[in-house]
Amino acid sequence: MNHHAETDSLYYPVSKFKMTRGEGIYLYDDSGREYIDCASATFNLSLGYSNKAVLSAMRSQLDELIHITSNFQSNPVNTLASKLLAVSPPNMRKVHPKVCGGSVANEGAIKMAQHATGRTEVFSLFRSHLGQTMMMTSMSGNSFRRAPFSNIYPGTIQVPDPYCFRCFYGRTPGNCGYTCVDKIDDFLEYASNGRVAAIIVEPISGNGGNIVPPRGYFQKLRTFCDDHDIILIFDEIQTGIGRTGYMFAAEYFGVEPDAITSAKGLGGTGAQIAAIITNERLAGLPSHHHSFTYGSNLLAAAAANATLDIVSQPEFLANVRATGAYILERLDDMQRRYRSIVDVRGVGLMIGFELATADGAPAVAQTNALADAAMKYGLILRTSRYGHGNVLKIRPPLILTMDEAETICDRLETLFECEEAP
Known part of the structure; x- marks a missing residue:
């Protein structure tokens, strides 16, 4: 059967590569060829493919209970809540595990902020991703994502992100005074309805280009939120669970948000798990406002517990x-x-590098071409902004050894030597 016949029934397009197995940082196609996965699947395999400790925990749970309604207690979920609080910032007090993906975790944190403050609007950042639900799509910092869906969710305002390399305000790090935070005041005064419940930010942008805010940015943003009684939500779907070399990027940046959302890497080797971690103020949203059938799944919780034991x-x-x-x-x-x-x-291991043409313009076509060509050199690379961006991302599983890191870089060198446009 040819490739097209096999995939005709799929709604979405897929690549010509058919993968059959994975081990550690490596993925193998049906011809037996090996690739280093620098995207950790969809940035979710924090412990790589087929991690034995996580699979063992899941098999043990499989023999007991796979799933129960989250109205009941269970050891895996109780343990998960305790473990997450133990590795979270000290102001965190509650864990909401009745969500099964990053999009609905982010949406739930926003609902909590709206419920706690009695206000409705939300600030998000240029280039932010945040998720795929209709609410999260409307809060995306990319117009191409919102274009097909008019008026999907009102009350969202995008503000410039701390993209120092291409600063929206034309400033340079060190002398800007964090203009991108100060100017949010203008959006609050003139663009909002004056009833802003929350600001949701990725500490380091995932799909948006791996933008790392300068030191001090989040302290300034925390102060801004406190001054205006606005809830600060950290979307740590990609940055959390060890990706930055800290359990959460909040620790790296030295700031305490009001809520942290976690998913992706929490499942270790592919288990579908997510959670919302909050301070005391955000407690109290009635369960019927945000709970999902496969949230608090016991098999996934067992995987998450094993993952946290390793990563922490x-x-x-x-x-x-x-x-x-x-x-x-x-x-x-x-x-x-x-x-x-x-x-x-x-x-x-939350790394990106930006490509530009000779005149400094974003080299989007070259970025996509290099990502496509990388497969020839045994690398799986992802680009930013769903192919609309000019950043190549390197986010391999966190089990990466120094020898494997060297191999990744050697293969990147070969890629650029052979494929970079003259």
Whole structure:
């Protein structure tokens, strides 16, 4: 059967590659060829493919209970709540596990903020992703995502992100005074209805281009939120569970948000799990306003507990920081030698590098071409903004060894040597 006949029944397009197995950071196609997955599937395999400890925990749970209604207690879910609070910022008090994906975790955190404040509007950032539900699509920082769906969710205002390399306000780091925070006051005064419940931000933008805010940005944003009684929500769907070399990016940036959303890497090796972690103020949203059938799934909770046991170990997180630092150092060296690489940024294994044309314009076509060509060199790379962006992302599983980090960089070098446009 040819590829087209096999995939005709699928609603969405797929690549020509058919994958058959995975182990660690490696994925294998039906011809047996090996690829290093620098996207950790969809940035969710924090422990890589087929992690034995997580699979063992799931098998043990499989023999007891796979699922019950979340109205009942269970050891896996009770344990998960305790473990998440233990690795969260100290102001966190409650865990809402009755969600089964990042989109609905973000939506739930916003509902909590609206319920707690009695206000409705929400600020999000340019280029933000946030999720795929209609509410999250409407809060996206990309117009192409909202274009087909007019008036899907009112009361969302996008504000400039802390994209220092291409600052919206034309400032440079060190002398800007965090203009991108100060100017939110103008949006509050002139663009909102004056009843803003929350600001939701990705500490490091995931799909938006791996934008790392400058030190001090979040302290300024925290102060702004406190001054205006606005809830600060951290979307840590991608940055959480060790991705930055810290359990949550909130710790790296030294700030306490009012809520953190977690998913993706929480499942370790592919289990579907998510949670909303909140301070005391956001407690109290009635369950009927936000709960999902497969939230608090016991099999997924068992996987998450095993994942947290592994990732929270200091030596594990230290390795994430070390391998990430090595890759960043190699990319900095590549930037000096390849004209198209204009900015390298990242924390831990949340890494991206930006490509531009000779006149400094975003090199979107070249970015996509390099990502496509990378498969020839045994690398799976993802680009920013669903192919509309000019950033190549490197986010391999967190189990990455130093030897594997070196192999990734060597393959990147070969990719650019052979494929970079003259």
